[in-house]
Amino acid sequence: MLYLDNAATTPLRGQVLEVMLPFLSEDFHNPSSVYTPARKVRAAIDDARIVIADAINARPEEIFFTAGGTESDNWAIKGVLEASKRGRHIITTQTEHHGILFVCKHLEKIGDSVTYLPVDHEGFVSPQDFENAIRPDTCLASIMFANNEVGTLQPIEQLAAIANKHGVPLHTDAVQAVGHIPIDVDAMGVQLMSLSAHKFGGPKGVGVLFVKRGTAITPMFQGGAQERSRRAGTENVAGIVGMAKALQLSVEEIPTERPRVTAMRDRLIHEILTNIPHTQLNGASGDRRLAGNVNISFRFIEGESLLLHLDMKGCCASTGSACSSGALEPSHVLMAMGLGHELSNGAIRFSLGVNNTDADIFQLIEILRPAVEKLRSLSPLYDDYLKS
Amino acid sequence: MEYSEKVMEHFMNPRNVGEMEDASGIGTVGNVQCGDIMRVFLKIENDTVTDAKFKTFGCGAAVATSSMATEMVKGKTIPEVLTITNKTVMDALDGLPAVKAHCSVLAEEAVQSALWDYAQKNNLTIEGLNPPKENHEHSH
Numbered sequence: 001m002l003y004l005d006n007a008a009t010t011p012l013r014g015q016v017l018e019v020m021l022p023f024l025s026e027d028f029h030n031p032s033s034v035y036t037p038a039r040k041v042r043a044a045i046d047d048a049r050i051v052i053a054d055a056i057n058a059r060p061e062e063i064f065f066t067a068g069g070t071e072s073d074n075w076a077i078k079g080v081l082e083a084s085k086r087g088r089h090i091i092t093t094q095t096e097h098h099g100i101l102f103v104c105k106h107l108e109k110i111g112d113s114v115t116y117l118p119v120d121h122e123g124f125v126s127p128q129d130f131e132n133a134i135r136p137d138t139c140l141a142s143i144m145f146a147n148n149e150v151g152t153l154q155p156i157e158q159l160a161a162i163a164n165k166h167g168v169p170l171h172t173d174a175v176q177a178v179g180h181i182p183i184d185v186d187a188m189g190v191q192l193m194s195l196s197a198h199k200f201g202g203p204k205g206v207g208v209l210f211v212k213r214g215t216a217i218t219p220m221f222q223g224g225a226q227e228r229s230r231r232a233g234t235e236n237v238a239g240i241v242g243m244a245k246a247l248q249l250s251v252e253e254i255p256t257e258r259p260r261v262t263a264m265r266d267r268l269i270h271e272i273l274t275n276i277p278h279t280q281l282n283g284a285s286g287d288r289r290l291a292g293n294v295n296i297s298f299r300f301i302e303g304e305s306l307l308l309h310l311d312m313k314g315c316c317a318s319t320g321s322a323c324s325s326g327a328l329e330p331s332h333v334l335m336a337m338g339l340g341h342e343l344s345n346g347a348i349r350f351s352l353g354v355n356n357t358d359a360d361i362f363q364l365i366e367i368l369r370p371a372v373e374k375l376r377s378l379s380p381l382y383d384d385y386l387k388s
Numbered sequence: 389m390e391y392s393e394k395v396m397e398h399f400m401n402p403r404n405v406g407e408m409e410d411a412s413g414i415g416t417v418g419n420v421q422c423g424d425i426m427r428v429f430l431k432i433e434n435d436t437v438t439d440a441k442f443k444t445f446g447c448g449a450a451v452a453t454s455s456m457a458t459e460m461v462k463g464k465t466i467p468e469v470l471t472i473t474n475k476t477v478m479d480a481l482d483g484l485p486a487v488k489a490h491c492s493v494l495a496e497e498a499v500q501s502a503l504w505d506y507a508q509k510n511n512l513t514i515e516g517l518n519p520p521k522e523n524h525e526h527s528h
Contacts, residue, residue, distance in 0.1 A: 300445065301445065302423055302424070302445055302446050302447055302450075304447040304448060305399070305446065305447055305448055305450075305451060308391075308399060308448045309400075312396075312400060330423065340420075341420040341421050341423070342420040345420060345423045377405065378402065378405055378443060378444055378451060379443060379444070379445045380416065380425055380426075380427040380443040380444065380445055381420075381425065381445045383407065383427075383443055
């Protein structure tokens with residue numbers, strides 16, 4: 001199998017599974033219980049919190065465990081909005097993950113006000129647009145660090161400086177970035193950040209919301225005193241322990257993995273653009289793009305049909321096309337970047353990870369070339385192009 | 389979402405792909421906004437479809453329904469062709485996922501649009517055939 005969908009999820013690392021297993025068997029005790037065996041479980045959560053805080057240069061008390069990126073995103077928006085004394089206006093971007101975007105759409109429906117910043121053709125927001133959008137009643141800005149579809153890395157430090165100047169807390173969805181890029185929440189200047197374990201070799205169903213000390217936020221769940229009464233509910237102990245291990249390993253490997261994956265990414269982009277005509281790269285280049293992200297539009301063909309051909313050859317990738325997975329709307333990210341329907345519908349995302357090698361790239365090209373040719377031979381748009 | 393084996397078989401090995409120089413009628417429906425475009429070519433002799441070809445830009449379901457619809461119309465008289473609906477095409481493919489049902493509507497409309505083109509070119513009135521919709525829009 002040729003797995004090129006690491007932005008969707010990553011395989012669980014073997015060492016991560018190993019540290020999780022005891023908490024799925026003999027160390028099953030409730031960490032809130034008082035007896036001796038439970039204390040070991042409590043200690044494991046405390047240790048995990050320290051490891052994760054260290055990995056992003058936060059304090060342990062700023063780390064709140066959640067069920068993943070979407071919960072962290074929902075909580076950041078709703079919790080800060082509810083606690084804010086400034087007002088009920090939110091600033092975000094047109095290219096956020098649905099975990100942010102659909103929360104904002106919902107809030108608009110119930111009467112709150114949201115500004116969706118546009119992006120340029122590479123997916124970047126303009127710091128000037130951001131500053132202009134800030135109002136006296138702006139309670140929160142949420143701007144994602146690394147885009148999940150095109151890998152665009154927003155200039156978060158610059159945006160945070162603007163937000164801080166105006167006293168607006170900034171949340172960033174860093175789900176795609178954490179474990180792949182060095183993260184220092186202090187240097188970035190953000191008040192809130194979402195991360196998700198399964199994007200860096202950890203288990204699914206567990207994540208973190210970083211909340212900087214002093215940031216007003218209402219609890220996600222009411223109930224027990226877990227997570228300092230901000231997120232009630234018995235902890236996902238195995239998940240938390242696994243996430244900490246996965247993050248520790250990923251962060252250790254960044255100095256070697258990031259340049260390796262970046263070189264692989266650039267080779268893949270080069271091979272596609274030179275071997276397959278009528279293709280284009282969507283998004284930014286170089287350091288302003290996530291190391292593992294490749295997003296290519298194949299003109300005259302529709303994304304889902306290309307994915308099906310790749311799937312028949314054992315290759316897993318992803319699409320933002322209209323007809324894929326029942327979405328029926330082309331990617332909001334590509335449309336916001338001004339691609340238009342045809343190029344948005346013909347876009348495929350390949351996302352590389354720790355398990356990929358150069359051999360995978362050449363194997364992919366061998367699979368891609370005939371599949372694209374075959375689909376173009378079916379395409380009335382290609383006929384029209386050849387005749388024009 | 390999962391496609392039936394028959395859908396995948398028609399998608400991977402589509403029948404009747406191509407254009408037709410001497411088509412009696414050509415119908416193009418859909419647009420890039422919906423992500424699907426189908427173009428159907430029909431050869432009609434003595435009120436009977438003697439050959440059919442297609443070109444389709446679209447998802448797996450769009451390609452498979454084009455392939456199946458062109459198979460189903462071949463050898464049929466015009467009144468028989470009019471009994472082919474999105475439902476009969478879908479049934480012949482052992483069904484489609486619910487979110488893909490609109491692709492089979494497109495196949496029915498492409499065939500009827502080609503018949504309409506044939507009728508226009510030959511000054512014929514085909515009973516039970518409605519003019520194709522301009523700017524095709526299906527329900528999303």
